[in-house]
Amino acid sequence: MPVKNIEADEQQLECLFALADRHRCKIMEVLSEGEHCVCELTQILGIRQNTLSHHLKVLREQELILTRKKPSDHRWIYYRLNPAMLHKAAQMIDNWAICAEMVAVRTPVCPEGEPEDVHQNHESRCELNR
Numbered sequence: 001m002p003v004k005n006i007e008a009d010e011q012q013l014e015c016l017f018a019l020a021d022r023h024r025c026k027i028m029e030v031l032s033e034g035e036h037c038v039c040e041l042t043q044i045l046g047i048r049q050n051t052l053s054h055h056l057k058v059l060r061e062q063e064l065i066l067t068r069k070k071p072s073d074h075r076w077i078y079y080r081l082n083p084a085m086l087h088k089a090a091q092m093i094d095n096w097a098i099c100a101e102m103v104a105v106r107t108p109v110c111p112e113g114e115p116e117d118v119h120q121n122h123e124s125r126c127e128l129n130r
Helices: 009-018 022-031 037-045 049-060 083-107 121-129
Strands: 065-070 073-081
Touching: 009 083, 022 037, 022 049, 022 065, 022 073, 037 049, 037 065, 037 073, 049 065
Parallel strands: none
Antiparallel strands: 065 073
């Protein structure tokens, strides 16, 4: 079976890499409930401000989160999720799942749970195991 689009979009891969950290996943979880400033996030997450700032920077660089400055005081920055980029990163995983489902439908499986095309004379091997 030919493999199409074997090279995933680099931006999608970088987004997934950025999410492969428990602190960043926790940040994303909190931001999924609404926007927060750094002081709120440090209190909710129980991590130091410099650690949080590092993780926010990584998420910002991948455009997974967006920022908004408080109009009355530009020192206050509020963070929120970027749904468009999250959908783009999720699209790659969804595509893998769709392909896996298509392969599962097309690939008969013997009673042992091995795909039929794994072994030569596979049918006879499966018959012997019944």
